[in-house]
Structures are given as structure tokens and as C-alpha cells.
Amino acid sequence: MIQFMGKTFSWLLALAIFIGSCSEKEDTPVGNLELTIKGRFGQSPLVMGKEYDFFDGSKIYFTRSEFFLSRIKLRTPSGKIVSLSSNVRFVNLQDHHFNVENAEKGFTLIFDKIEAGNYDRFSFGIGVPPELNTKTPKDFPTTNPLSDGIHYWSGWNSYIFSKTEGSISNGAQHELFAYHSGFNDAYEEQYFDQNIVIEEGKTTKLVMEFDHKALFGDLSNYIDIYKDPVIHEGKDFMSVFMAYFRSALRIQ
Amino acid sequence: MWSWKNLTFILFWLIVGCNGENPPGGDDLSQISYEPRAYPLVVPRNLPPLPDVPDNPMTYDGVQLGRHLFYDPILSSDSSQSCASCHKPEFAFTDGLAFSRGVTGQFGNRSSMSLLNIAYLTKGYFWDGRSATLETQALEPVENPIELHEMWPNVIDKFRKHPSYPTMFRKAFGISSKSEITKELAAKAIAQFERILLTGGNSLYVRQLNKEIFFDGDQQEGMDMYFNTDLSLPDAQCGHCHAAPTFASSDYFNNGLDKAVTLDDFKDKGRGAVTGIPLDMGRFKAPGLFNWHLTAPYMHDGRFKTIEEVMDHYVNHVQSAPNLDPNVAKLVLTTRQKNKVIAFLKTLIDTSYLKNPDIFSPF
Numbered sequence: 005m006i007q008f009m010g011k012t013f014s015w016l017l018a019l020a021i022f023i024g025s026c027s028e029k030e031d032t033p034v035g036n037l038e039l040t041i042k043g044r045f046g047q048s049p050l051v052m053g054k055e056y057d058f059f060d061g062s063k064i065y066f067t068r069s070e071f072f073l074s075r076i077k078l079r080t081p082s083g084k085i086v087s088l089s090s091n092v093r094f095v096n097l098q099d100h101h102f103n104v105e106n107a108e109k110g111f112t113l114i115f116d117k118i119e120a121g122n123y124d125r126f127s128f129g130i131g132v133p134p135e136l137n138t139k140t141p142k143d144f145p146t147t148n149p150l151s152d153g154i155h156y157w158s159g160w161n162s163y164i165f166s167k168t169e170g171s172i173s174n175g176a177q178h179e180l181f182a183y184h185s186g187f188n189d190a191y192e193e194q195y196f197d198q199n200i201v202i203e204e205g206k207t208t209k210l211v212m213e214f215d216h217k218a219l220f221g222d223l224s225n226y227i228d229i230y231k232d233p234v235i236h237e238g239k240d241f242m243s244v245f246m247a248y249f250r251s252a253l254r255i256q
Numbered sequence: 257m258w259s260w261k262n263l264t265f266i267l268f269w270l271i272v273g274c275n276g277e278n279p280p281g282g283d284d285l286s287q288i289s290y291e292p293r294a295y296p297l298v299v300p301r302n303l304p305p306l307p308d309v310p311d312n313p314m315t316y317d318g319v320q321l322g323r324h325l326f327y328d329p330i331l332s333s334d335s336s337q338s339c340a341s342c343h344k345p346e347f348a349f350t351d352g353l354a355f356s357r358g359v360t361g362q363f364g365n366r367s368s369m370s371l372l373n374i375a376y377l378t379k380g381y382f383w384d385g386r387s388a389t390l391e392t393q394a395l396e397p398v399e400n401p402i403e404l405h406e407m408w409p410n411v412i413d414k415f416r417k418h419p420s421y422p423t424m425f426r427k428a429f430g431i432s433s434k435s436e437i438t439k440e441l442a443a444k445a446i447a448q449f450e451r452i453l454l455t456g457g458n459s460l461y462v463r464q465l466n467k468e469i470f471f472d473g474d475q476q477e478g479m480d481m482y483f484n485t486d487l488s489l490p491d492a493q494c495g496h497c498h499a500a501p502t503f504a505s506s507d508y509f510n511n512g513l514d515k516a517v518t519l520d521d522f523k524d525k526g527r528g529a530v531t532g533i534p535l536d537m538g539r540f541k542a543p544g545l546f547n548w549h550l551t552a553p554y555m556h557d558g559r560f561k562t563i564e565e566v567m568d569h570y571v572n573h574v575q576s577a578p579n580l581d582p583n584v585a586k587l588v589l590t591t592r593q594k595n596k597v598i599a600f601l602k603t604l605i606d607t608s609y610l611k612n613p614d615i616f617s618p619f
Contacts, residue, residue, distance in 0.1 A: 052533075052535050053519070053534055053535045053578065053579070065578075067535055067579050067581075067582075098535070099531075099533070102533040102534065102535065140501070141304055141500070141501055142302050142303060142304045142501050143304070144304055145304060145305050145306070145307045145308075146304055146305075146306065146307045146375075146376055146378055147307045151304040152378065152499070152505075152506060153499030153500050153501055153502055153503075153504075153505070154496075154497070154499040154505045154506070154507055155499075156499065156500070157483070157484075157495070158483040158485070158495065158500050159480075159483040159484045159485035159495070169581075169582050170582075171578070171582075180580065180582035180585045181582060182582040182583055233582070234582075
């Protein structure tokens with residue numbers, strides 16, 4: 005009897021393994037997407053510590069530029085949404101954009117095992133989405149960037165979605181600025197309608213530019229950094245800044 | 257002249273050497289049992305779970321081996337110093353000095369860092385992050401001429417001839433022969449031991465978070481300024497670099513210790529000497545603040561003897577530099593407010609780690 009049960013179990017196990025190996029998911033051809041984010045200041049590559057001309061003629065340079073991307077997705081022409089990552093991705097430009105050569109290389113994120121096919125929209129969120137923003141660093145293992153307390157601001161009960169820091173001067177005035185964003189209200193979603201083809205076994209490359217001049221507005225309407233060098237507290241100001249942030253991103 | 261310390265070591269190893277599991281006289285260790293079991297690590301409350309380290313999982317025997325190596329002066333050239341000479345439990349695993357003295361009597365140029373909660377660091381070890389992992393960090397002090405001033409081949413030779421270490425390496429890593437003892441395995445064991453040095457879960461801060469206690473007015477206002485939660489109070493800006501829940505950071509900052517007109521002007525280039533990135537010059541890691549009261553003197557060069565001097569620096573003496581962190585540029589706190597921030601910092605004291613017998617010398 006025991007022998008019979010053992011044989012039956014073995015057959016069932018083998019059948020389960022066979023069925024499992026024929027699942028649709030494993031048969032689906034997949035490819036990869038390589039997203040490279042390049043910091044820019046207007047048309048120039050962004051080099052940390054290098055001075056650029058601000059809208060008002062002031063000299064501005066950056067010492068830190070980092071942010072989270074989340075809800076990164078592709079959309080097929082039929083409207084099917086494919087999520088590229090279940091987690092957030094942390095983008096740190098300051099450790100990569102320290103000279104022109106490296107700024108031109110940019111910061112690269114790899115997304116693998118994407119269903120091969122044609123897509124017509126690339127979308128993502130800037131910051132930590134509300135469902136994760138209810139958590140705190142102690143909820144994540146240290147392999148996850150959300151475990152690092154430096155990305156969390158207890159005073160807000162929120163992750164810090166982005167940090168943009170640097171210095172601006174015009175001879176008469178000099179300010180260090182620190183623009184940090186957070187709160188669910190500041191979470192911005194962005195999308196680009198673009199044909200993207202993922203081919204089986206291949207890596208499709210996508211380049212996104214992040215213009216640090218447009219981050220502060222445009223010539224007709226820009227943030228007065230001398231007046232507001234810090235946006236740790238002001239939610240309204242933060243929303244304005246994040247709207248600029250959203251429009252400072254462009255697909256090459 | 258034999259000291260009591262030397263005699264204790266000899267007595268300890270005589271006793272341990274008689275435990276009935278001595279390796280055979282030859283190279284072979286395969287007859288000794290190897291039954292790895294996970295180390296029963298207790299993560300302090302409010303701290304994140306520790307990551308798995310796939311190539312160095314923490315085992316009971318691995319931690320015990322690391323503990324022995326950490327406290328054993330066999331790692332130094334003249335058997336006078338161990339890792340614990342500069343990382344003493346009673347000083348939160350620092351040594352209470354601005355600069356540590358190595359076996360040759362030479363002083364180093366950086367202050368000994370606390371090892372508490374070091375398992376949470378993710379972006380390099382040492383003040384300048386020059387070691388990528390805890391395992392590679394553990395390799396360096398042995399051959400540093402101003403620290404243990406020994407050569408790893410000599411240390412390995414001492415391990416292989418030792419009455420107990422071959423057995424302990426076998427039990428920790430399952431090696432089959434003494435010839436398989438390597439510096440990498442020794443470093444792995446030390447790293448396993450260092451990962452159990454955790455603190456913070458019994459601090460007043462965590463107890464307050466768990467609503468077991470309530471802060472008094474000074475502690476509450478101090479915390480509000482630390483995290484900038486009460487906009488009617490000045491922002492003490494501490495939390496940007498010493499961030500909860502570990503009150504540390506894996507990142508590097510210029511906190512205004514030294515004036516620099518250009519980025520080449522820093523005498524100690526800190527992180528910049530490692531990366532070569534200009535903006536990293538003069539940047540250092542922000543250490544954890546749990547049990548800060550045991551880690552004086554403060555900063556990478558131990559220039560401040562008291563926490564009051566530290567606060568005074570941030571409020572009155574921050575020096576300009578092209579990469580000065582903007583968050584420390586404009587602190588405006590009265591003496592009373594500084595004292596309230598210090599009152600909050602005192603809630604980060606948690607010496608309950610000293611009750612863990614596994615962190616002390618086995619000798």
C-alpha cells in the first residue's frame with residue numbers, strides 16, 4: 005500500500021513538474037530594456053561641481069542630484085500594461101556625473117525579462133508611490149534602497165523623493181540650496197508616447213535626459229533660489245518644484 | 257616578563273585544547289564534525305532586518321571564531337594588539353582616543369570608528385569607505401603598519417599551528433584541511449562577529465516610538481528640531497546625515513570642519529582620496545549616534561572632546577568649502593535649544609548591548 009502511494013505520488017510530482025515547465029510564462033519570449041538617465045544643464049552635460057549660467061546670469065553648480073523612480077511600465081498598442089519592476093529604483097547622478105565623459109555615459113538601469121513585442125508608451129512615477137510611502141526604513145532589508153534612513157524624513161512621515169543640492173552666486177549673493185521633495189502630494193507620474201520594441205534575447209536602449217536648468221522653470225518663470233534656497237517644509241512650493249521636475253525629463 | 261594577560265591566554269587555550277576535538281597531527285580536518293547552524297541573531301526593535309550575505313551566512317561557529325579572532329592578539333606582529341585594542345565594547349567599540357596607537361607605537365590619522373550597527377552600512381567601510389564590504393574591511397588592519405603591522409601569511413601560519421583554530425575553522429566553514437585556512441575565511445569570521453554588534457532597540461527613543469514612555473518637554477523639542485517636525489522651532493538639520501532608524505548614513509558629507517577655497521585644499525581628502533571625484537574631497541561618513549556618549553572624541557580626527565563642542569561647531573564654526581553640505585550651512589540655535597537637541601540625543605543611549613555575552617572577549 006505504501007509502495008503504491010509512493011508510486012502515485014511520484015507520478016503526480018512528475019506530472020506537476022511537466023505541466024509547470026510548459027507554463028505560458030516560460031514560453032513567452034523576453035528581452036531587456038536598458039534605461040540610461042543623463043543629467044543635463046540645458047544642452048550641456050551636467051557635471052557635478054561645474055558652474056553653469058542660471059536664468060538670471062548667476063553661476064550655479066550642483067553637488068547632489070538623486071531621486072526615486074517607481075511604477076515603471078510599458079504599454080502595448082492594445083493597452084496592455086507591463087510592469088518592469090515591482091520595486092522602486094534609486095537614481096544617483098552625483099556618483100556618476102563627475103566629469104563630462106561620465107556624464108555622457110549617464111546612469112543606467114536594467115530591466116530584464118520583459119515580454120517581447122511592440123510598446124507605445126513608457127511611464128513611471130517620480131518618487132515613492134503612496135502604497136510604499138506608508139512604510140518606513142525598518143520595513144525593508146538593507147539590500148533595498150528604501151531601508152536607508154537617509155532617504156526618509158521622519159518629520160514628514162515620508163520618503164524623500166528627490167534631493168537636488170548645490171550652490172548659486174551672483175557676486176553680491178551666495179546661497180547653498182537644498183531642494184528635497186516628499187509627501188504623497190508631490191508624487192508625480194510621467195509618460196512618453198514612443199515606439200519601443202523589445203526583441204527576444206536582446207537589449208533595447210532608451211535614453212532619458214534630466215535637464216537641471218528646466219528643473220527650476222524657464223526664462224519667463226523660474227524659481228528664485230536666493231529667496232527660497234530650501235524647500236524642506238513648503239508643500240505648495242514642493243508641488244511647483246515637482247511639476248518642473250516632471251517636465252525636466254525628456255526621452256532622447 | 258609574563259603578564260597576567262599572556263598567562264590567561266595560555267590557560268584559555270590549554271583548556272580549549274583539551275576539549276576532545278583536537279585535529280589530528282597532520283593536515284586533515286575532515287574527521288571533525290561540521291554541523292553549521294544559523295546564528296540566533298536578535299535584531300533590535302525599530303531596526304531593519306539584516307540582509308542575507310549569501311557568500312558569508314552567519315553561523316554560530318562562524319561568529320564564535322570571529323569573536324576569538326577579534327580579541328586575539330595573534331593577529332599582530334608582536335602579539336600585543338588585537339582588533340579589540342581599538343574597538344572596545346565599553347567604548348561602543350571605539351577606543352576613546354582621537355587617534356589609535358598601533359603595535360609600533362605609531363599613531364594613526366583617523367579616529368577609531370564605532371562598530372555598533374556596522375552591519376547596516378551599505379556604501380563602504382572606514383571613514384572614507386575604502387573597503388566595499390565588511391569582509392574586505394576586516395583584512396586591512398592586519399597589514400597596516402600603523403595598526404597590527406603583521407603579514408597575513410604569518411597570521412595564517414600561526415592559525416595552522418594553533419591548538420584550536422584549525423578545529424574552529426573546520427566548524428565554521430567546513431574546510432577539510434589546515435591548508436584551506438585563508439585570510440579570506442578569517443575575515444569572513446570577523447565580519448560575522450561584527451554583524452552581531454547591534455544596538456538601539458532599548459533606547460528611550462525607540463521606547464517612545466513604541467509608546468512605552470513619553471518624552472519630557474526638552475527631549476520632545478530636541479527631537480522636533482532634530483527632525484524639523486515643529487516648524488515653529490529652528491531646524492537643527494541633524495537628521496539629514498544621521499538618519500533614523502540607525503541615526504547613521506552610508507553616505508559621505510563635508511560637514512564644514514575645515515575651510516577650503518578649492519577642493520584641492522583639504523588636508524585629509526577623505527572620500528575623495530578613494531574615489532578621485534573632486535566633490536568627494538573632505539567628505540566623510542556620518543557615524544551612527546546610538547551610544548554617542550561612549551564614542552568621544554568626535555569626528556574623523558577626534559577634534560571635539562564633548563558633544564557640546566560638536567553642537568557649537570555646527571552652530572558657530574562651520575567652515576566654507578565648495579562642497580559644504582547645504583544642510584549644515586546655516587544652523588541658528590540658542591544655547592537652550594542646543595541643550596534640548598542634546599537632551600534628545602541622550603535618548604539614543606542604549607547600553608543593553610553590553611548584556612550580550614557573545615560580544616565580549618572569550619579569553
